[in-house]
Amino acid sequence: MARIVDSLSVGGQESPTEVGSFPGGHSHARHTSLWVVFLLPMLVFSVLTVVMTYPLVTDIAHSVIRHPLIARSVDVDEERWNLWWFKTAVADRHSNPFYTDMIYYPYRQSDNPISLYFNDMHPLDMFIGMPVLLLNDAAVGPTLAYNLLSMGHMAFAGCAMFWLVFYLTRSMAGGLVAGTVFAFNPLAQYQLQAGHLVLLGTGWLLLHLLFLHRFLYLRPRGRLHLLDGGLAVLFLLTTSFTNWYLTVFLLLMDGLLTLIHVVERSDRWRSTVLRAAGIVLVWAVLASPLIGATVRSMSDSSVRLVSGLDYEVSLSLTPLEMLTVSKDTRVSPPGWNPGTLGYTALLLGALGGIVTRRRAAFWLCLVLVGAVMALGPYLKLDPEALEVSRTTNIPLPYLLFRSLPFMTIARVPRRFVLLADLGLSVLAGFGVAYLMQLVCKFSSSLRRPASQWPAGALAGVLVLLPALELSTLPQPMSSVQISPFFSGLAQEKGDFGILELPVTLHYARDHDRMFNQTVHHKKIVGGYLSRWVYDYYNDPASPFQPILDLMPPPQPDIVPPLSTFLVLNYYNIPYIIHYKQSLGYERPQDVGRVEEYVRRLYPRRSAAIYEDEQLTAYKVPPVAGSGPLVWLGADWYAPENSGNKVWRWSAGGSSLYLINRSPTVVHLSLVCNTLRGEGELEITVNDKALKKFPITSAPQLLDVGRVVLPAGESKVVFRSNVAPVSPSEVGMAAGDDRKLSFVVTELKINP
Secondary structure (H helix, E strand, C coil), X not given: CHHHHHHHHCXXXXXXXXXXXXXXXXXXXXXXXXXXXXXXXXXXXXXXXXXXXXXXXXXXCCEEECCCCHHHCCHHXXXXXXXXXXXXXXXXXXXXXXXXXXXXXXXXXXXXXXXXXCCCCCHHHHHHHHHHHHXXXXXXXXXXXXXXXXXXXXXXXXXXXXXXXXXXXXXXXXXXXXXXXXXXXXXXXXXXXXXXXXXXXXXXXXXXXXXHHHHHHCCCCCHHHHHHHHHHHHHHHXXXXXXXXXXXXXXXXXXXXXXHHHHHCHHHHHHHXXXXXXHHHHHHHHHHHHHHHHHHHCCXXXXXXXXXXXXXXXXXXXXXXXHCCCEECCCCCCEECCCCCCHHHHHHHHHHHHHHHHHHHHHHHHHHHXXXXXXXXXXXXXXXXXXXXXXXXXXXXXXXXXXXXXXXXXXCHHHHHXXXXXXXXXXXXXXXXXXXXXXXXXXXXXXXXXXXXXXXXXHHHHHHHHHHHHCCCCCCXXXXXXXXXXXXXXXXXCCCEEEEECCCXXXXXXXXXXXXXXXXXXXXXXXXXXXXXXXXXXXXXXXXXXXXXXXXXXXXXXXXXXXXXXXXXXXXXXXXXXXXXXXXXXXXXXHXXXXXXHHHHCCCHHHEEEECCCEEEEECCCCCCCCCEEEECCCCCCCEEECCEEEEEECCEEXXXXXXXXXXXXXXXXXXXXXXXXXXXXXXXXXXXXXXXXXXXXXXXXXXXXXXXXXXXXEEEEEECCCCEXXXXXXXXXXXXCCEXXXXXXXXXXX
């Protein structure tokens, strides 16, 4: 490593033109101490990070930077859950951290855990953060690790940009300004407030570019050349273990750098292509276990990886958003929206591009490619356009990009602006190096020590300028508030789940429940991943579906109503948590509906076992039940009754669900008739034909007999070949246009 550092500090290049660097640089840069080259940026960017994230450092273990609109910062909780789960899986369970059985209970258990490969489970950050979790309690560990990683990534990004620009320009000031512009650019500030820890880890990406640039441009010099290539592979790997978005961006940049070098030195094109291909090939071999596992996880049809063009349009930029100041003025102080490139970066970058011209080709192309790709699949001029129909319908290169294998999962085109930020930061470093040369040339005629002041003053101003432009101080803070109830729950032994009300749509609205789980360690109904997961609880085949509807007061039906407590007992859910305030309340009126539901379950307020300003907790009473749980599917018409007689009509195919812990036998019978005509009623159990009965418009008892049910859930389907007709068509009831085939009453399921 010392030899590489030495080569960086003394030039290490054939000629400035060949490496695409800034010609010249400071004459004293070649003699700059290696300690200064490495320690100065570490010190500067550590201090800048503390300042730019203020007041986080004042309560780093118990608060987080968070956008005040919680809907825009749900990933703050998810990232802390990721850190907790990775530690739990690796250190406590000794299991694969890319699968979990702690969410979507009881549907994704140990026999069918849900994959986290597309949940921003960045293993490198998880390993780095694990000691912090091991050395602190559950209430502090995830938050402290998250904050240290966030601040560390921002400082590291600044340092890595410094080293890249110093390598290209030999300008300390150029490196410091470029690092400031890049580490604290509007996109990074937005990611910080939104909780996108996984997208802050751009330092590895920059180091890969540095060593790939050396590997391609510098003439081979034995072991040092091989070391450049090895480090390029290493930092491509660390990028892959940080985030797939960044990996895709980096591979795109690698291809662009290779292409530009081939154009610049066409006489060496074979060598260039072989070197670049070798880097990617070695990386692909080393990363193949992670790549293969990630690809295999795509076969899980319950996880929706592709969000569609309308979603991608909503997360695309307009050209004007990149060239103007775009801030979220709904909060104070206004926070950056992703996309703005920044005036300091644009002005200094333009200067750098002008003075370096052809030598800046790669960095200029990076700005252009990043800006164009961030515009999304179709050009839009209105930032509020949320669907394709509201764009200009002019197709853009991103549309072609998303047609490549696996690229439809990218989802967020505006993140490509990172490439523009990167290229612009390097060009800004070129611009600063040029200005420093001019000042040094002017001040060389002055006597010492006056000759040192102009360059130092200019460097200070140029570093301070982007820092002032980009700062959003004080950063919006959110303190950790976890109910003491969950600490007590963690002490209770046993593998069980809890039901939290309101039951949500199980996407972003479950983020706070996952964070609570880092303390109580019990399984939860629902969950939040970075991709949509099928809503098992709202499926007609789920006994939780009535609970999702807050179990309206029971009405007469052809099967007994499904008791909430019976369901919770069956699935070993001994606690109900009622949140008083939660993002899970999607409409204001839902608060009252949930309160009413809880009152029906627990008429006496004294039934609560715990209450504070956040929640009320209840113990689920044991309920004795004989036989399986039984409920109807959604393919029946609403129940009707007259006196003690209750019936339901079907349009021709309707289902019944049963669930039991062990294999059992039940006796099934029903009374059935058609609305008009005659035919057959076929009854199947778990897709296997059981019996067929002739049916007519006259009611008749159908004794199905013994039905053998395996352990778990079973589905009984009643299907008739009698064509459905509406009562209005046959003159029975004017205005009743329901299509009715057969009706069922006196349905009996006995042990």
